Amino acid sequence: MTGKIVRVCIVILAALFIDTIAYSQKISPDEQKILNYIDAHKEDVYSLLQKVVDIESPTQNTAGVKKVGMELKGEFDAIGFKTRWLEMPAEMKRAGHLLAELDGTQGKRLLLLGHMDTVLSGEKFRRDGSRAYGTGSGDMKSGDVILLYALKALHAAGALKDTKIIVMYTGDEEASGKPVELSRGDMVAAARRSDLVLSFEGAVGNNATVGRRGSSSWTLEVAGQTGHSSRIFGERMGAGAIFEASRILNQFYEALHNEKYLTFNPSVFVGGSSEVLMNGSSGAATGKTNVVPNKVIIKGDLRFISEEQKESARAKMREIVAKNLPLTSAKISFEDGIPAMTPNEANFKLLRQLDQVSQDLGFGKVEAVDPGDRGAGDIAFVSHLAPSLDGLGGKGGNSHAPGEWADLESMPTLIKRAAILIYRLTR
Numbered sequence: 001m002t003g004k005i006v007r008v009c010i011v012i013l014a015a016l017f018i019d020t021i022a023y024s025q026k027i028s029p030d031e032q033k034i035l036n037y038i039d040a041h042k043e044d045v046y047s048l049l050q051k052v053v054d055i056e057s058p059t060q061n062t063a064g065v066k067k068v069g070m071e072l073k074g075e076f077d078a079i080g081f082k083t084r085w086l087e088m089p090a091e092m093k094r095a096g097h098l099l100a101e102l103d104g105t106q107g108k109r110l111l112l113l114g115h116m117d118t119v120l121s122g123e124k125f126r127r128d129g130s131r132a133y134g135t136g137s138g139d140m141k142s143g144d145v146i147l148l149y150a151l152k153a154l155h156a157a158g159a160l161k162d163t164k165i166i167v168m169y170t171g172d173e174e175a176s177g178k179p180v181e182l183s184r185g186d187m188v189a190a191a192r193r194s195d196l197v198l199s200f201e202g203a204v205g206n207n208a209t210v211g212r213r214g215s216s217s218w219t220l221e222v223a224g225q226t227g228h229s230s231r232i233f234g235e236r237m238g239a240g241a242i243f244e245a246s247r248i249l250n251q252f253y254e255a256l257h258n259e260k261y262l263t264f265n266p267s268v269f270v271g272g273s274s275e276v277l278m279n280g281s282s283g284a285a286t287g288k289t290n291v292v293p294n295k296v297i298i299k300g301d302l303r304f305i306s307e308e309q310k311e312s313a314r315a316k317m318r319e320i321v322a323k324n325l326p327l328t329s330a331k332i333s334f335e336d337g338i339p340a341m342t343p344n345e346a347n348f349k350l351l352r353q354l355d356q357v358s359q360d361l362g363f364g365k366v367e368a369v370d371p372g373d374r375g376a377g378d379i380a381f382v383s384h385l386a387p388s389l390d391g392l393g394g395k396g397g398n399s400h401a402p403g404e405w406a407d408l409e410s411m412p413t414l415i416k417r418a419a420i421l422i423y424r425l426t427r
């Protein structure tokens, strides 16, 4: 009986021993110190997440956004970063950004991105098993905390010494302040002082993002003749504004709906013969069934994977708009929003480095997220300046919607992955 127990114990010990050897071949002793810190601080990670989720910070609540920023600023001050709050002009109605910087010379110079603002507000932090509910928990306060704790772990292991790392948490990712030359000027300047850009927006599965589509908007205005409906299609009445607007939309669809990574969504369509008004994203119109409509306003978006794709789509749309039905006219105007993060070989190289880290840690393969599955993001303002990778943040669901949540269980794993990647890039 006793002999059996001893034999079982030997087998268990041998298994543990073999495990340790296998692990240590790929993970250096310094890296192991970083991982140990993360294992020892899980509950601190969750309580900081609770603290920042419980500060309401929709983009327009500038005081709330700044309060989140001050919470994070204290954390960065404590691990030796030089921190600054970058104010935006009052008329922009944006909180500004938090910048934290280490000014060493060793290894790659990194720019790490997060954002403090949320789209919605009102749901407090609530833990339910391995899920943390609350506005902004997934997008992207868990990512903000992952970024911070990766650096805290490096700091604890003495691995931040002499590194060059800039951290920027923007206060208006969800609705960038205008003009973007001003609201993203500091980010562009930081990218120009960096070799690589890592962004901690939400993770999709075990994967990361080498490309994100850009977004922009358009307004189509159509005019026509008006009068008795019995005379529509006639020599002096023509087709009317609503038929012309429908022709244009239908031809947009026919010409462009199959193009990979390109989407365009007419979101609001107002037309009639009087009081045709559009105010922001809402509209009103009146029309009688016996009157030909003479005015239409349509608004929509346009998403694209590169500047070339955006410009070529706009050119096709302009061409379609110009071929008017009888006695109608139309004009379209475009407004730039967020540029595209266009996938390139340098981004894929960075992805392979992350994949190596993940496999060394025993966390499995990391692949590229399909750019069609992601919206636009801040990283696209700088991804043309340096190799870039996004989606290093937390896992979760219901972003920009009620019931938003972050997955707590995967946070330590994601912090480890980020920390070891940053460690290796800065050696």
Ligand SMILES: [Zn+2]
Binding pocket: 115, 139, 140, 173, 201, 202
């Ligand atoms: Zn986000």
